[in-house]
Amino acid sequence: MTTSYDCTAAEERAAGLEHAQRAIREQKCVVFPTDTVYGIAADAFSPLAVTLLLASKGRSRKMPPPVLIPRLNALDGLATDVPAEARRLAEAFWPGGLTLILHAQPSLDWDLGETKGTVALRIPADEVAQDLLTLTGPLAVSSANRTGQAAAQTAAEAEAQLAESVEVYLEGGPRPAEGAEAVPSTIVDATSLPLRVVRQGAISLARLREVVPEVLGVDEQPPAAGGGTGADPAGEEPADEPAGTA
Template sequence: MTTTYDCTVDDQRAQGLEHAQRAISEKRCVVFPTDTVYGIAADAFSPQAVTMLLVSKGRSRTMPPPVLIPRINALDGLATDVSADARKLAEAFWPGGLTLILHAQPSLDWDLGETKGTVALRMPADDIAQELLTLTGPLAVSSANRTGHAPAQTAAAAREQLADSVEVYLEGGFRPAEGEAAVASTIVDATGPRLRVVRNGAISLDQLREHVPGVLGLGEIPMAEEEPAADAPADAVPAAGAPADAVPAAEEPAGAVPVAEERVGDVSAAAGSSAVAPAPGGSPARDEAAPDQGQAAQGQAAPDQGQRP
């Protein structure tokens, strides 16, 4: 039976978190607030649960959700070949509105969709989200809305779209604050030799470059790639090799991610699905949450104006 809990009331918050933990263990979906928008979550290690999440949103396996984590030390358990630069950004902006696309640990028994071996991770800066993630562990999260619709900024708004496909709704008030526009997480592809932004969002390029000066902005091409071939006209437009800058305004959470998706968790999230177009390194874009307006976590970024959490 679908139940909404008012998490601004202590006893309902405790009951809601307990019910949400139980629902996740039973491979069902829950909705909860993140620091971007509301996200719909499922057990990241259950293909059945992830499928239910995608069906609830009305999206396919080609738009996998991002994964939200409770602690930064979960990074190495879920991803491999994490570069020093990617680690610097995680340490600087987690918890917060940054989603990192990384190579997934090949030994993990999960199926998030068509991720091409990558995973989009985010650690959300929200107390309710953190409490739930601490109880459940990593969650596949996307923005709590039907694909193509605006991301939900309250649990009540999420329920209007997702109805009984979700067992537990945790209401925590507006995310972000009432009257503020939903902003997806910034998504950075960290699978190649250079970090590159594949979706603009909560963390600006200038902020990223304060910690990693070499981060490429959305659509930027490294100098070596900018130089036209000797026999090419000076005004030739680079084709192959140019970065994918057609990343939809994202969907958050969650994320996310996907988020899509931070924009829950976070994963992310601008406006639309977090389906991020594949970057030159071949890594898919993510949906983020952390959630959908676009904000999530993995081959994410589908045009769904969603926002990753």
């Protein structure tokens, strides 16, 4: 049974977070606000839950979801061979609108889809999202909409598209703020050097270069072929399907 909670009210928010934590543990999907748009989430370590997430959106394993994490120290548990340059970007822009594509830890028992050995990671700058991630640990998250439809900017909009496929909807008001444009996270491929932007979004190339001057822009090619970017840009849809890690 689907339940919606108003997370702008303290008591209902606490109840909603508790129910969402239980739903994640039971390999079900939940919807919650992020700093971009609303996201649909599932346990990143449950292949069944990730399959349900992809089915809810109507997307295939060829578009694996990114993973949202609660804190920076989770980075090394999920990714390996993290370049120093990528770590500097994470320290500078997390929590926030930056997604890093990295080599996934090979020892982890997870199946996000056809990732080609990579994982896309982000820490969202949203209190409800961070509270939930603190309770659940890493979540596979994609924007809360059916593939090809507009990304939901409220839980009610998400429910109109995803309906009973989601156990818990956490309503936190419009994301982004009402009247603001929904801008996806900037995605940086950090599987090889130099780092390269594969989707421009909330963090400009100029700001990235203030931290790592060698970062390549979307249309700039590295001197030699680098690693793959199998992970789907961040909880977000491709640029033509509005955004969000979500």
